[in-house]
Amino acid sequence: MSDMMTRDVPLLHPKDNLGQGVALLRWTKLDALPVVDEDGLLIGIFTKANVLDAFLAGAESSEAIQQHFNRQVVTVEANTPYWEVEQRVKQSSVGTGVVVDKEGKALGIFTKVDMIMALFQEAEQLAVELNTVYQAMPNGIIVVDRNNRIQQMNLSGEKILDLKQEAIKGCLFGSVFPSLDLSGVLKQSQHLVGVQTQMNKVTVLCNISPVGEVAGAVIVFQALTDFDQVAQELDATKRLYETLLTVTNIAYEAIFVVDDQGKITLVNEAACRFFGKREKELLQRPVDQVIENTRILRTLKTGMAETNEIQVINGRVYIVSRLPIVRQGKIIGAVGKIVFQKLEEVKDVAERLAQMDHELKFYKEKAGAARLAVTFNQIVTVSQDMRCLKQGAEMAARGNSTIMLTGESGTGKELFAEAIHQASPRRKGPYVKVNCAAVPENLLESEFFGYASGAFTGAQRGGKAGKFAIANGGTLFLDEIGDMSFNLQSKLLRVLEDKSFEPVGSNESIKVDVRIIAATNKDLIRKVECGDFRSDLYYRLNVIHFHIIPMCDRLEDVIPLVHVFLERLNQDFGKQITGISPDVLKILVGHRWPGNVRELKNVIERAVNFASGEMLELEDLPFYLREQKLEVSLPSAKVWNLENAHEHLDKETLEKALLKMKGNKSEVARLLGISRSWLYEKMRRYDIH
Numbered sequence: 001m002s003d004m005m006t007r008d009v010p011l012l013h014p015k016d017n018l019g020q021g022v023a024l025l026r027w028t029k030l031d032a033l034p035v036v037d038e039d040g041l042l043i044g045i046f047t048k049a050n051v052l053d054a055f056l057a058g059a060e061s062s063e064a065i066q067q068h069f070n071r072q073v074v075t076v077e078a079n080t081p082y083w084e085v086e087q088r089v090k091q092s093s094v095g096t097g098v099v100v101d102k103e104g105k106a107l108g109i110f111t112k113v114d115m116i117m118a119l120f121q122e123a124e125q126l127a128v129e130l131n132t133v134y135q136a137m138p139n140g141i142i143v144v145d146r147n148n149r150i151q152q153m154n155l156s157g158e159k160i161l162d163l164k165q166e167a168i169k170g171c172l173f174g175s176v177f178p179s180l181d182l183s184g185v186l187k188q189s190q191h192l193v194g195v196q197t198q199m200n201k202v203t204v205l206c207n208i209s210p211v212g213e214v215a216g217a218v219i220v221f222q223a224l225t226d227f228d229q230v231a232q233e234l235d236a237t238k239r240l241y242e243t244l245l246t247v248t249n250i251a252y253e254a255i256f257v258v259d260d261q262g263k264i265t266l267v268n269e270a271a272c273r274f275f276g277k278r279e280k281e282l283l284q285r286p287v288d289q290v291i292e293n294t295r296i297l298r299t300l301k302t303g304m305a306e307t308n309e310i311q312v313i314n315g316r317v318y319i320v321s322r323l324p325i326v327r328q329g330k331i332i333g334a335v336g337k338i339v340f341q342k343l344e345e346v347k348d349v350a351e352r353l354a355q356m357d358h359e360l361k362f363y364k365e366k367a368g369a370a371r372l373a374v375t376f377n378q379i380v381t382v383s384q385d386m387r388c389l390k391q392g393a394e395m396a397a398r399g400n401s402t403i404m405l406t407g408e409s410g411t412g413k414e415l416f417a418e419a420i421h422q423a424s425p426r427r428k429g430p431y432v433k434v435n436c437a438a439v440p441e442n443l444l445e446s447e448f449f450g451y452a453s454g455a456f457t458g459a460q461r462g463g464k465a466g467k468f469a470i471a472n473g474g475t476l477f478l479d480e481i482g483d484m485s486f487n488l489q490s491k492l493l494r495v496l497e498d499k500s501f502e503p504v505g506s507n508e509s510i511k512v513d514v515r516i517i518a519a520t521n522k523d524l525i526r527k528v529e530c531g532d533f534r535s536d537l538y539y540r541l542n543v544i545h546f547h548i549i550p551m552c553d554r555l556e557d558v559i560p561l562v563h564v565f566l567e568r569l570n571q572d573f574g575k576q577i578t579g580i581s582p583d584v585l586k587i588l589v590g591h592r593w594p595g596n597v598r599e600l601k602n603v604i605e606r607a608v609n610f611a612s613g614e615m616l617e618l619e620d621l622p623f624y625l626r627e628q629k630l631e632v633s634l635p636s637a638k639v640w641n642l643e644n645a646h647e648h649l650d651k652e653t654l655e656k657a658l659l660k661m662k663g664n665k666s667e668v669a670r671l672l673g674i675s676r677s678w679l680y681e682k683m684r685r686y687d688i689h
């Protein structure tokens, strides 16, 4: 009420005369004014009707209003709520009421006009609220009038149907959405629920309701694809759950999952066996009622994983692991694993595995020794720069200096290392390779320098020779040198300088004569700058440096390499693949080969495996290559087409090689890494004399 009333109205006293009353009514333009006593308490109301009655009865304007005002007043307290005021106004016959405070003092008056203004305001507020809800609804809503014309559509409706409200406003609903008939709703006030239909080619589910007594209709709809998506997600979740159950059931160990409250939510079959209970009896039970002294509750609190811990359960020792399940940074549960099968069995399996590993290593080494040694002939290239590199490396091979090979992964660093060894005076000595990145940090030292008998617990009796000792008189190839720890870098530097080392656990210094070839695909200079690699070691290793060129800078090597790989693979797999389809060729020549020669080799090996005929076809290539755009920059603008591209490249390569080697066919065959008979065959085919 206090928001609606008219405040600061003048108050009349019984002693005021009629003339003053009339003047105040005229000045305020009100129909009535409150009359109060000397204490300001309300005693009546002076209305325009009172004025008329007084003058009709012959009263003078100087006469006091004492006898002429109404003592029956409709009053309302200032704190009366809107809805109550509305009720009272509806029931009351008077047009004006007086607003009073608790003591009965007049604060203002309240007229029907005030009420109407308040109603307008209320209605406006309601309309804003309703419109906000209407626009914010995830469902589409269309409103039509009684004549079946579209009045409005909300934002979700626009999105679902991909239609703008402006485009359909005022149109007949049936002309825009012919599959939906509203006549029953508009004529007979029918309510339609769950109608599946098409609206602007979108399948929707809708509810349609008449507005009041057929003043129109409201259509509320939702795209069915939303439901489909939810159904699919639900299905995927179910499948995932079933997969998870199957996976856990295969496991040898007891596996159980608890929620953030420590209640068991999943157990595998092995866990049921372990606890001696059925799944139903375990699910939803607090885990500490099932496992004594469980630390999984601690994992829930701390979020710390614990793996392969020893725990005594029911007087027996088990190996247990606990892992927190974290979602968006919050711990939502934990997984527990108990290895409860006899630990002796595990030990037995581990021992057998170690034995097999040992045997595998032995046979691998034997196989390695048996395979043909790599020579520079096997490094296939027609690229001018690579040939210079080969020549440089061949010359460097003759010396004894340390060589550093850099270049991207798969460019052929290892191939160069072995070719250098084979071309060096040390070729009769051993060629030993260590991948510095593959050996665990704590084993690197003994791997390099070996250890003395009894150097540590578990050490082999009689000690073990390290790679330096094994490579004595030959070459030690240190691959991935950039990954060597700082600590070992210092030790390596000492060996390089002193040409001697001490095995782990021994004071005896052993002299060695080893040539070092190091390789890395890392930017060693940067590592030196960052302090990750010792600069003195870097310069000690970098005496002669060769940077192997990446494939993308020597794409002319692709075809010759493909031929060599094909020839080798045909032999290995007993296949007869003689050609490459023009499409395949185009892709091979156009690809940038980020994985360098290794990638190319793998692609060809895969293709040979997949090929069913005598040609490598598009479908024999891995998907990522097939998908690649057939954009090729061909080496020259001669008359190339898909059919003859392969032959052009072949011929051009041959011609270049023959010119370079001044017609010496043995040299050409060596350069291209092909046999002499194959070279003659190609020269005959391309009519090269």
Ligand SMILES: Nc1ncnc2c1ncn2[C@@H]1O[C@H](COP(=O)(O)OP(=O)(O)OP(=O)(O)O)[C@@H](O)[C@H]1O
Pocket (backbone or CB within 6 Å): 378, 379, 380, 381, 407, 408, 409, 410, 411, 412, 413, 414, 415, 416, 479, 519, 520, 521, 561, 597, 598, 601
């Ligand atoms: N020019 C080449 N001719 C023939 N085969 C090559 C050539 N270059 C590389 N290869 C072959 O490509 C494969 C990768 O070469 P290699 O292992 O020598 O590369 P890498 O540079 O040492 O790689 P990473 O840095 O990953 O150790 C090997 O199978 C190798 O035989």
